[in-house]
Amino acid sequence: MSGAGAPVTAPVDCSGLRVAVVAASWHQQVMDGLLAGAERALADHRVEDAVLTRVPGTFELPVAAQAHAEQGFDAVVALGVxxxxxxxxxxxxxxxxxxxxxxVSLDHxxxxxxxxxxxxxxxxxxxRAGLEGSTEDKGYEAASAALLTAHTLRKVRGGVA
Known part of the structure; x- marks a missing residue:
C-alpha cells in the first residue's frame, strides 16, 4: 500500500489562514471523494472560509493555483486524477x-x-479517494499537508521556529 509509513500528525489551528482549493472536474466520483476529504481536513484544522475553484482537468491546476498564490493565499490544495x-x-x-x-509553490x-x-x-x-471502502484519503492528506506547511512557514517567517 502506498500509504505505508505516512506520518501521524494531529490537526493544528489554522484559523486565519487564507486557503484555496483548486480541483479538476474529470472522474467525478473520485473528485467528489477528494473534495470531501479536503473539506474534512479544512474543518479539522479550523479553516472556515476556503475558496473552491474548479477547472476542467488536472493540466489546468497549476495556472489556477498560480492565480490564487498571486492573490496572497497562504496555502493552495490541488486536487485531480x-x-x-x-x-x-x-x-x-x-x-x-x-x-x-x-x-508555483517555489516561485510564490x-x-x-x-x-x-x-x-x-x-x-x-x-x-485513494477517501470514499467508503477506500484504503486512503488523499484529499484529506493533501489539504492537511498544505495547512501544516503554511502553519510552519508562518512561524518560521515570524522568527518563532
Missing amino acids: VIRGGTPHFEYVCSAATDGLTR RVPIGFGVLTCDDDRQALD
Missing part, C-alpha cells in the same frame, strides 16, 4: 501538473497540497 491510458498523454499531463505546481513561496492521483486504473483511484 489522471488515469493511465494507451497513449503517452498520461505522462505528459502528470509531468506538467507536477512541474507546474512545484514551480506558498505551500501546495499535492492531491493529484496518478493511477493505472479506476480501481486505484477509487481506493
